[in-house]
Amino acid sequence: MNTLITVHNQIFERVERLDGLLPLLARFLFAAIxxxxxxxxxxxxxxxxxxxxxxxxxxxxxxxxxxxxxxxxxxxxxxxxxxxxxxxxxxxxxxxxxxxxxxGLATRLAALGMIGFITVQSLTDLYGHGGIAHEGTLGAWFDRAPDALILDQRAFWIFLLVLLVIKGAGLLSVDRALFRLGPWAPANA
Structure with a gap:
C-alpha cells in the first residue's frame, strides 16, 4: 500500500507542476465555445x-x-x-x-469584466426579457437536468472565468510575455 501511495504522489506531483497548463486550457475552451x-x-x-x-x-x-x-x-x-x-x-x-x-492580455481583469458582463446578461434575460416567468430558463441546481440556461450553463461559464481570475493566463499568453520581458520582471526570471 505504501508503494501505491508513493507512486501516486510522484505522478501527481509532476502533474501539479503543469500549473500553467490549466489556465491555457481554460482560455482555449473559452475561445472554442x-x-x-x-x-x-x-x-x-x-x-x-x-x-x-x-x-x-x-x-x-x-x-x-x-x-x-x-x-x-x-x-x-x-x-x-x-x-x-x-x-x-x-x-x-x-x-x-x-x-x-x-x-491572455490583462486576463484577470478581463475575466472579472466578463463575470460582471455575464451577471448583467443573466439578470437582463431573467427580468428584462421575462425569462424568470418560464420555469426552464432559470433552472435549478441538483435537479438531474444540466441544461438550464442560467443556473447550469452560465455557472460553467463563470467557473471558467473564476479559474482565470485565480490562476491568471497561464502558458502562451501576452501576460506571461510581459511579465517575463517587462522592466518589472524579477531579475532571476
Whole structure:
C-alpha cells in the first residue's frame, strides 16, 4: 500500500507542476465555445456603416434595455445618453473582453469584466426579457437536468472565468510575455 501511495504522489506531483497548463486550457475552451457566441451577439448590436460601433442598431437597445425601449415606443431618439453609453460600452466589452481573454492580455481583469458582463446578461434575460416567468430558463441546481440556461450553463461559464481570475493566463499568453520581458520582471526570471 505504501508503494501505491508513493507512486501516486510522484505522478501527481509532476502533474501539479503543469500549473500553467490549466489556465491555457481554460482560455482555449473559452475561445472554442464562448468567443464565437459573444462576438456573434456583439455583431448584432452594431449599427450600419463604418461608425456602426458608435451608433448601435435599434436591436441593441431591445437586447440590453428591453423594457425601457418598449416604453420609448421602440424609438432610440426617446432614450437618453445613459442608454447610449451603456449599449456602446456593452457592445465594445462584448468584443474586447473575450479577445483579451483569448490573447491572455490583462486576463484577470478581463475575466472579472466578463463575470460582471455575464451577471448583467443573466439578470437582463431573467427580468428584462421575462425569462424568470418560464420555469426552464432559470433552472435549478441538483435537479438531474444540466441544461438550464442560467443556473447550469452560465455557472460553467463563470467557473471558467473564476479559474482565470485565480490562476491568471497561464502558458502562451501576452501576460506571461510581459511579465517575463517587462522592466518589472524579477531579475532571476
Amino acid at each position: 464562448l468567443l464565437p457566441y459573444f462576438w456573434a451577439s456583439a455583431a448584432t448590436k452594431l449599427g450600419d456603416g463604418l461608425f456602426g460601433f458608435l451608433f448601435p442598431a435599434s436591436g441593441a437597445y431591445a437586447q440590453i434595455f428591453p423594457k425601457a425601449f418598449e416604453a420609448a415606443n421602440y424609438n432610440t431618439d426617446n432614450l437618453g445618453v445613459f442608454h447610449w453609453v451603456v449599449v456602446v460600452a456593452g457592445t465594445w466589452a462584448e468584443f474586447l473582453l473575450p479577445l483579451m481573454i483569448v490573447l
